[in-house]
Amino acid sequence: MRLTPNTKVLICGIAEPLAIDHVPLMRDYGTQVLAGVSPGEGGRSINEIPVFDLVEEAIATVGPIDVVIVFSPAYAAVDAALEAIAAGIRQVVMVSAGVPPLDMVRLVRRAEATDTLVLGPNCPGIIVPGQVLLGMHPAECYQPGSIGIVSRCSTLAYEVALQLTRAGFGQSIAACIGADRVVGSSLLQWLQMLDEDDRTEAIVLLGEVSGDGELRAARYIAETIDKPVIAYIAGHFAPVNRSIGHANQIVASRTELGKRGKTDVATKVAALKAAKVRVADRPSKIPELLQRALNTKAKAPSAK
Missing domain, CATH: 3.40.50.261 (Succinyl-CoA synthetase domains)
Incomplete structure (x- = not known):
């Protein structure tokens, strides 16, 4: 894993309150948050970040993504991560809390099959001091x-x-x-x-x-x-x-x-x-x- 100021980031669940609070802090730190995904919220902007209904729509518009950060509700978090993996994203940070263990088993199996690194759930993510903030540190x-x-x-x-x-x-x-x-x-x-x-x-x-x-x-x-x-x-x-x-x-x-x-x-x-x-x-x-x-x-x- 090589994270730099050039790392391209997508936020799943960008319309969630926790994301609304923390995504601007990530951007202020220099993290390149290119887009967000929240089903039903596509077509609007949140904190000046374009929002899409699907991960593949976001990638088609803003280009390749290196890391997805998941703020989605517990019941939707694993589906959001699996959607990102299906779109070719190979680094996933799961901030979401309360994710059912059996859902995580499904995600871990998929991650192993696709050589995807998953961090979390129920975690504040990663920080490379002075370079990039991926989460809530x-x-x-x-x-x-x-x-x-x-x-x-x-x-x-x-x-x-x-x-x-x-x-x-x-x-x-x-x-x-x-x-x-x-x-x-x-x-x-x-x-x-x-x-x-x-x-x-x-x-x-x-x-x-x-x-x-x-x-x-x-x-x-x-x-x-x-x-x-x-x-x-x-x-x-x-x-x-x-x-x-x-x-x-x-x-x-x-x-x-x-x-x-x-x-x-x-x-x-x-x-x-x-x-x-x-x-x-x-x-x-x-x-x-x-x-x-x-x-x-x-x-x-x-x-x-």
Whole structure:
């Protein structure tokens, strides 16, 4: 994935309130939003962006599109993404929340068959600081640099990016994959992309208490990645007898705990540490650990 100021963007669900609020911010950042699609709204303009009823109509008018960002309602989000894939768009950002898991299964299967990268759903998208904003990241938290961020949680990514920015560490890219039960792309996939990205010197991985994605990521890091990786897993101090967290991830984690073995925070932290990843016990410690990792890399370039 190579995102630049020349990346051409289409918005599905451009008439939705969230899109009406955030698309102008994307354009102000320099993102080239060429058109929008909202069924029944074709022929008008929203925030000076032409609106079409169908993706293929938009492409026929404005030309090739590199990325589609989906703001459509939950029940229509996957159909919007599938329409974009059918039109030849191979990068999809799903901002929409509440997308049914079985719908996402259908989308993931289609994405795999067409070599399409899907981010989300229920995520703020991607930002390449200083170049392009694809979604809802607060641009003021970021500055250009060489640290790649991949996160399951949106607001945690903002917080960590701001901590890094204040410490003088700019970011090459920040991507939030979402924390729904079925998502379009995994931590492992994004680690691979960041490892191959020549603009990224080090990686910050931000996980959550549920699922086993962080365990898979730890194995991949141990086997493959040579760049420094710093991690933080949210949920250390979650109350045991209370349902809280991003999309009820705490409850989901306890279900998995009984079904598939331990996937709690301590297990994930242990797995990451075993992979030689520096793990922060709170977000504010990430810049300090990052500096140590970069110092170590500078002294021994061939060391992990």
